[in-house]
Amino acid sequence: MRLSAYLSPARHRKIRSGRIATVLGILWALPLTLAGAVLIVLPTVLFRGRVDVVMRPTPALLVRGPLADRLLEHHPFGAMCAMAIGHIVIAQRQGLTARILTHELAHVRQAAHWGFVFPLVYIAASAWALLQGEDAYWSNHFEIAARRAEQEN
Numbered sequence: 001m002r003l004s005a006y007l008s009p010a011r012h013r014k015i016r017s018g019r020i021a022t023v024l025g026i027l028w029a030l031p032l033t034l035a036g037a038v039l040i041v042l043p044t045v046l047f048r049g050r051v052d053v054v055m056r057p058t059p060a061l062l063v064r065g066p067l068a069d070r071l072l073e074h075h076p077f078g079a080m081c082a083m084a085i086g087h088i089v090i091a092q093r094q095g096l097t098a099r100i101l102t103h104e105l106a107h108v109r110q111a112a113h114w115g116f117v118f119p120l121v122y123i124a125a126s127a128w129a130l131l132q133g134e135d136a137y138w139s140n141h142f143e144i145a146a147r148r149a150e151q152e153n
Contacts, residue, residue, distance in 0.1 A: 022058075022059065022112075025112025026059065026087055026112065028112060028115035028116070029087055029108075029111040029114075029115055029116065029118070031086075031115075031116040032085055032086030032087075032111055032115075032116055032118060032119070033085070033087045033088055033111075034086070035085065035086070036085030036086050036087075036088035037061075037088065039085070040063055040067070040068065040071065040085070040088065040090055041061065041063055041088060043067050044063050044064075044067045044068050047065060047066055047067045048065055048066060049063060049064060049065020049066065049067055049068060050063070050064050050065055051063050054089070054101070054105070057105060058087075058105045058108045058109050059087060060087045060089050060104075060105060060108045061087060061088045061089070062089050062091060062101075063088060063089065063090050064090075064091050064092065064093045064096070065093065066093075068091065068092065068093070069092050069093055071090065072090065072091075072092055081095050081096070081100055082100050082101070082103070082104045083104065083107075084104045084105075084107035084108050084111065085111075086108070086111050087108055087111070087112070089101065089105065091104070099150050099153070102150050102153045103146045103149065103150050104146075105149075106145060106148075107142065107146055110122075110146075121142075122140070122142050125140045125141045125142055126140045128141075129141075
């Protein structure tokens with residue numbers, strides 16, 4: 001017997017609306033995800049990398065490998081252990097922790113909310129922090145929310 005037979009109609013509607021929202025978020029962020037796929041997923045796979053699917057709490061592709069390591073070590077904004085582009089999380093092969101993954105998945109959810117304009121609003125949040133005399137990274141609203149997600153997990 002199907003599990004859905006045991007769910008109340010209200011619970012069933014909530015699950016269905018959550019799935020619809022997830023699909024819409026994926027579609028809304030699709031331009032970012034496709035850019036990440038072309039820039040990092042395909043080259044990573046070609047150069048002995050690995051791509052895993054993360055389903056919870058947010059669907060994303062987790063990309064790791066020598067090319068991902070090199071990109072993160074030589075990122076124009078400084079070395080980092082992970083980053084998100086749309087629904088793609090690029091992470092170092094060594095040192096990926098649950099906390100870091102939670103942080104990056106928060107950025108995936110932000111991209112699903114803001115869609116293809118996410119990079120622009122992220123940069124605007126950094127510029128706003130600088131105008132306020134604060135640090136562009138640590139005082140960025142999106143980074144603060146991602147650090148908060150780390151603590152809640």
